Amino acid sequence: NAGVTQTPKFQVLKTGQSMTLQCAQDMNHNSMYWYRQDPGMGLRLIYYSASEGTTDKGEVPNGYNVSRLNKREFSLRLESAAPSQTSVYFCASSGDRQGQGDTQYFGPGTRLTVL
Amino acid sequence: SQKIEQNSEALNIQEGKTATLTCNYTNYSPAYLQWYRQDPGRGPVFLLLIRENEKEKRKERLKVTFDTTLKQSLFHITASQPADSATYLCALDDNYGQNFVFGPGTRLSVLP
Numbered sequence: 001n002a003g004v005t006q007t008p009k010f011q012v013l014k015t016g017q018s019m020t021l022q023c024a025q026d027m028n029h030n031s032m033y034w035y036r037q038d039p040g041m042g043l044r045l046i047y048y049s050a051s052e053g054t055t056d057k058g059e060v061p062n063g064y065n066v067s068r069l070n071k072r073e074f075s076l077r078l079e080s081a082a083p084s085q086t087s088v089y090f091c092a093s094s095g096d097r098q099g100q101g102d103t104q105y106f107g108p109g110t111r112l113t114v115l
Numbered sequence: 116s117q118k119i120e121q122n123s124e125a126l127n128i129q130e131g132k133t134a135t136l137t138c139n140y141t142n143y144s145p146a147y148l149q150w151y152r153q154d155p156g157r158g159p160v161f162l163l164l165i166r167e168n169e170k171e172k173r174k175e176r177l178k179v180t181f182d183t184t185l186k187q188s189l190f191h192i193t194a195s196q197p198a199d200s201a202t203y204l205c206a207l208d209d210n211y212g213q214n215f216v217f218g219p220g221t222r223l224s225v226l227p
Contacts, residue, residue: 004158
């Protein structure tokens with residue numbers, strides 16, 4: 001099993017450009033998440049999907065959109081990138097809602113720089 | 116306001132000693148708390164989960180305590196090794212039980 005995979009690993013964008021970060025998991029998990037990680041601020045939840053066909057906002061959703069394409073795939077889109085979106089982005093999945101105490105499995109991350 | 120703090124940004128200890136990392140929270144009532152390890156350039160990896168009705172949990176050289184009165188969790192690594200050097204994150208469920216909230220992490224360096 002590959003676990004959680006993310007593409008691309010690195011990306012440099014200019015302000016105003018758009019891009020989509022891809023995430024896939026092969027563990028048959030219901031829930032998937034997108035986080036960003038900035039120095040000194042820990043992981044912050046952008047969006048999550050508790051099941052196929054549903055998505056909800058997290059702590060910092062502004063400037064992002066998501067699509068739960070199917071049970072395996074959850075993508076994050078930046079429509080008009082801004083320098084404040086320079087960060088490391090992690091996708092994660094879990095077998096059930098976090099409220100059930102399930103653990104999260106993380107991908108390797110995408111390092112995004114917006115100039 | 117709600118807040119999660121981890122005792123220090125960085126902690127240096129000598130090989131063989133016990134490392135103790137602290138996670139404090141305010142204005143949360145978590146049903147459980149988790150600890151993750153993160154190596155540079157990689158995603159976090161789950162280590163241990165402790166529930167609100169458990170005082171202590173152990174796994175090999177790792178021990179976690181959870182004091183809901185103090186609103187604090189302690190994470191211990193006994194007989195520490197240089198390979199234990201990493202950033203350690205605590206995470207707890209938010210008051211709605213919908214999502215995790217992560218602390219900023221403590222970067223542990225075990226010196227040979």
